[in-house]
Amino acid sequence: EAGVVQSPRYKIIEKKQPVAFWCNPISGHNTLYWYLQNLGQGPELLIRYENEEAVDDSQLPKDRFSAERLKGVDSTLKIQPAELGDSAVYLCASSLDPGQGTGELFFGEGSRLTVL
Amino acid sequence: GNSVTQMEGPVTLSEEAFLTINCTYTATGYPSLFWYVQYPGEGLQLLLKATKADDKGSNKGFEATYRKETTSFHLEKGSVQVSDSAVYFCALSESPGGGNKLTFGTGTQLKVEL
Numbered sequence A: 001e002a003g004v005v006q007s008p009r010y011k012i013i014e015k016k017q018p019v020a021f022w023c024n025p026i027s028g029h030n031t032l033y034w035y036l037q038n039l040g041q042g043p044e045l046l047i048r049y050e051n052e053e054a055v056d057d058s059q060l061p062k063d064r065f066s067a068e069r070l071k072g073v074d075s076t077l078k079i080q081p082a083e084l085g086d087s088a089v090y091l092c093a094s095s096l097d098p099g100q101g102t103g104e105l106f107f108g109e110g111s112r113l114t115v116l
Numbered sequence B: 001g002n003s004v005t006q007m008e009g010p011v012t013l014s015e016e017a018f019l020t021i022n023c024t025y026t027a028t029g030y031p032s033l034f035w036y037v038q039y040p041g042e043g044l045q046l047l048l049k050a051t052k053a054d055d056k057g058s059n060k061g062f063e064a065t066y067r068k069e070t071t072s073f074h075l076e077k078g079s080v081q082v083s084d085s086a087v088y089f090c091a092l093s094e095s096p097g098g099g100n101k102l103t104f105g106t107g108t109q110l111k112v113e114l
Helices: none
Strands: A005-007 A010-013 A019-024 A031-037 A044-050 A053-056 A065-068 A075-079 A088-095 A111-115 B003-006 B011-014 B019-021 B023-026 B032-038 B045-050 B056-059 B062-065 B075-077 B086-093 B108-113
Touching (some): A005 A088, A010 A019, A019 A088, A019 A111, A031 A075, A044 A065, A044 A075, A075 A088, B011 B019, B023 B032, B023 B086, B032 B062
Parallel strands (some): A010 A111, B011 B108
Antiparallel strands (some): A005 A019, A019 A075, A031 A044, A031 A088, A044 A053, A088 A111, B003 B023, B019 B075, B032 B045, B032 B086, B045 B056, B056 B062
16 A cells, blocks of 8 residues: 655755645545654644645644645645745645544655755 | 653664653643654654553554653663664644644654664
8 A cells, every 4th residue: 555655855945936745645544734844853733634624724834835635635735935944844644534543644755845 | 732752862772772762741631642753764654652541552672651640651672773773753642632633742863783
């Protein structure tokens, strides 16, 4: 079974440029998460989707960050414009619905962003 | 709010040494507790979990016991191997109210040398 797939793995851009990250969750997982991981830190939740609905986006900086999950499967996270402080790893994860399964989140390998 | 505190790394051990990585938490209610591991160049993956007080999670020789009285979930292994070198993250989930949202600690890097 395929795991969570993210792309690109690495992205280098100049500040003020836009960038987008794509995530394909595990088949059958209705819940999808985007996490931000700064160097030497633990992941922090940016947004959580249940199907197409963003049920927790309280930590998403909405002035420059946006996300979508059309059709409740793939998701895209966008930053426009990027700032130097956005350099980090952006992790996507998926899970079965809350209350089902083991509560385990399955993570992709992450997209490492460097803003120059 | 919820929080997880882990001992700082890096932790450097010789092969076959005993490992303890401390983790304490702050949460309202009765969280589930997890240890995730991130091997070099790979994504985070679940190592073990415990969903209620006094539960012991175990996997690959690692163990952790959910201690409600001390709000702790320390990770232990009796004999580490070079292949255990990785970053270990303690995390909690206040499911079902919080869904499967995880709150992570800052991670502890483990280096095992021959």
